[in-house]
Amino acid sequence: MAEKLAPEKRHDFIHNGQKVFEWDQTLEEVNMYITLPPNVHPKAFHCKIQSKHIEVGIKGNPPYLNHDLSAPVKTDCSFWTLEDDIMHITLQKREKGQTWASPILGQGQLDPYATDLEQKRLMLQRFQEENPGFDFSQAQFTGNCPDPRSFMGAAIMTLNPPPSQQTPHSPRRIPNRRVLIVGNYCHDVLIQNGSIVAETLGGAASFISNVLDSSSVSCELVSKVGHDFRYEVSHSPIVVPEKETTVFEAYFDLGIDGIGHADRVLKRVSACDPILPSDIPDSRFDFGMAVGVGGEILPETLEKMVEICDVVAVDIQALIRVFDPVDGAVKLVDLKESGFFHILHRIGFLKASSDEALFMDIEQMKQLCCVVVTNGEKGCRIYHKDDEMTVPPFLAKQVDPTGAGDSFLGGLVVGLVEGLSVPDAALLGNLFGSITVEHIGQPKFDLMMLQRVKDEVQKRKKQCNLSSSHNNDYNEFHERLSPARFSCVDSQLQPKLLVNGHSCDR
Numbered sequence: 001m002a003e004k005l006a007p008e009k010r011h012d013f014i015h016n017g018q019k020v021f022e023w024d025q026t027l028e029e030v031n032m033y034i035t036l037p038p039n040v041h042p043k044a045f046h047c048k049i050q051s052k053h054i055e056v057g058i059k060g061n062p063p064y065l066n067h068d069l070s071a072p073v074k075t076d077c078s079f080w081t082l083e084d085d086i087m088h089i090t091l092q093k094r095e096k097g098q099t100w101a102s103p104i105l106g107q108g109q110l111d112p113y114a115t116d117l118e119q120k121r122l123m124l125q126r127f128q129e130e131n132p133g134f135d136f137s138q139a140q141f142t143g144n145c146p147d148p149r150s151f152m153g154a155a156i157m158t159l160n161p162p163p164s165q166q167t168p169h170s171p172r173r174i175p176n177r178r179v180l181i182v183g184n185y186c187h188d189v190l191i192q193n194g195s196i197v198a199e200t201l202g203g204a205a206s207f208i209s210n211v212l213d214s215s216s217v218s219c220e221l222v223s224k225v226g227h228d229f230r231y232e233v234s235h236s237p238i239v240v241p242e243k244e245t246t247v248f249e250a251y252f253d254l255g256i257d258g259i260g261h262a263d264r265v266l267k268r269v270s271a272c273d274p275i276l277p278s279d280i281p282d283s284r285f286d287f288g289m290a291v292g293v294g295g296e297i298l299p300e301t302l303e304k305m306v307e308i309c310d311v312v313a314v315d316i317q318a319l320i321r322v323f324d325p326v327d328g329a330v331k332l333v334d335l336k337e338s339g340f341f342h343i344l345h346r347i348g349f350l351k352a353s354s355d356e357a358l359f360m361d362i363e364q365m366k367q368l369c370c371v372v373v374t375n376g377e378k379g380c381r382i383y384h385k386d387d388e389m390t391v392p393p394f395l396a397k398q399v400d401p402t403g404a405g406d407s408f409l410g411g412l413v414v415g416l417v418e419g420l421s422v423p424d425a426a427l428l429g430n431l432f433g434s435i436t437v438e439h440i441g442q443p444k445f446d447l448m449m450l451q452r453v454k455d456e457v458q459k460r461k462k463q464c465n466l467s468s469s470h471n472n473d474y475n476e477f478h479e480r481l482s483p484a485r486f487s488c489v490d491s492q493l494q495p496k497l498l499v500n501g502h503s504c505d506r
């Protein structure tokens with residue numbers, strides 16, 4: 001059935017009235033077909049595919065094509081072959097489902113009618129992939145065609161299983177996706193009114209793996225700790241015996257401004273070693289999460305991650321934090337000056353809190369990746385290309401904000417891995433973030449709550465499969481997740497409550 005939705009005919013790429021090559025596309029690939037000149041030895045042809053550029057020619061001559069591509073491609077899965085007198089170039093779309101109007105940036109674009117037809121065909125192909133038991137080849141859209149890239153998920157970008165992994169006539173089952181989490185565990189010391197009120201396991205990696213493990217999403221974690229690391233964790237860290245574990249002190253009474261809008265003041269009082277590319281396994285992952293807290297992620301570490309992971313989500317705190325040489329106070333630098341900027345066009349998601357977002361140019365970043373800005377009790381806002389939207393929060397009584405952003409990111413990735421759209425996945429992020437603020441340290445998620453969330457996620461996916469009108473109705477999903485969320489509020493109250501830095505009663 002899927003083959004009925006394969007490209008029916010190739011498009012001609014015309015330049016100066018002359019056909020330069022033919023091309024077509026599927027959900028995953030753009031194919032270019034170039035007729036080769038006769039009497040040239042096959043070994044003389046060359047083709048260089050870079051993530052946003054292509055060069056084709058005969059060695060020793062000026063290139064025949066030397067152009068930027070319309071959109072980024074995955075270079076490790078793109079390739080070229082020579083078949084008789086045709087060079088066939090297969091470009092693997094970095095953003096699966098994106099409709100390309102031309103392979104070459106700014107030239108030879110399909111007209112709007114042809115683009116629309118192309119988008120409809122890809123959308124049906126997408127339906128077909130999602131529902132292998134049905135035949136969509138005769139289906140038609142009325143009205144505007146949804147975007148095959150975002151319909152039922154930006155997760156479609158790379159997270160959906162290749163058709164070969166799906167069994168016909170069985171409900172769609174996403175195999176256990178592999179997530180790589182990179183960032184150091186740390187010791188968190190919470191200080192209020194000059195006294196230590198809690199010492200807990202910290203580090204974004206710990207909060208995120210807690211969410212992923214609780215949601216049965218398989219993950220591998222790369223983290224470094226010192227000889228003094230004092231927690232039992234399910235993903236063993238690399239121990240550096242001559243070093244101490246990274247320690248953060250969080251002061252809850254130093255950072256309150258005039259309108260009471262406050263957070264903690266953070267100080268890094270010791271730092272373990274950075275994570276090097278060689279510490280990261282060489283295998284491939286579906287999703288990577290660069291989630292350092294104390295400057296342990298280096299540009300070369302992130303580079304390795306984008307090489308080996310299909311999609312990488314980055315917490316901006318891993319990139320823009322600098323530490324006062326005297327007292328370790330955390331300060332932020334602009335993302336452009338962070339030393340990571342050149343890699344950011346290769347990441348999928350950038351998460352920042354509203355304070356951290358002041359250190360980037362959202363307008364610029366949203367063109368490169370999907371930007372998610374969390375805003376405490378107000379939920380979060382998503383920015384991608386020309387779209388933006390607010391995703392509503394869940395009601396919570398805040399005890400300790402530490403780790404809310406991390407759990408949010410964990411929930412977002414769980415949602416994406418499960419195949420939800422980005423806004424739906426962000427709603428899951430809000431859910432896990434809201435539960436985290438009600439605890440000091442790592443929250444223990446209630447099993448009933450987790451089961452109800454899983455059930456609601458499955459229902460949501462089915463609903464979106466059946467009707468595209470459900471896609472924009474996040475309120476409904478929110479309403480259905482809320483009862484699940486409240487089933488997990490502990491009856492045992494936490495002794496100390498820190499609400500925006502202030503103690504208060506529940």
Ligand SMILES: Nc1ncnc2c1ncn2[C@@H]1O[C@H](COP(=O)(O)OP(=O)(O)OP(=O)(O)O)[C@@H](O)[C@H]1O
Binds near residue numbers: 352376377394433
């Ligand atoms: N008081 C709250 N009530 C409800 N939800 C909250 C609250 N605080 C945080 N959240 C949820 O957690 C998400 C992340 O919170 P926040 O924006 O405070 O992140 P953050 O500053 O990065 O946190 P941290 O650095 O402490 O990990 C929010 O988008 C929201 O969904």
Ligand SMILES: O[C@H]1[C@H](O)[C@@H](O)[C@H](O)[C@@H](O)[C@H]1O
Binds near residue numbers: 186202266405
């Ligand atoms: O455990 C916390 C948590 O991971 C926070 O997200 C991070 O900002 C802190 O530095 C860390 O100590």
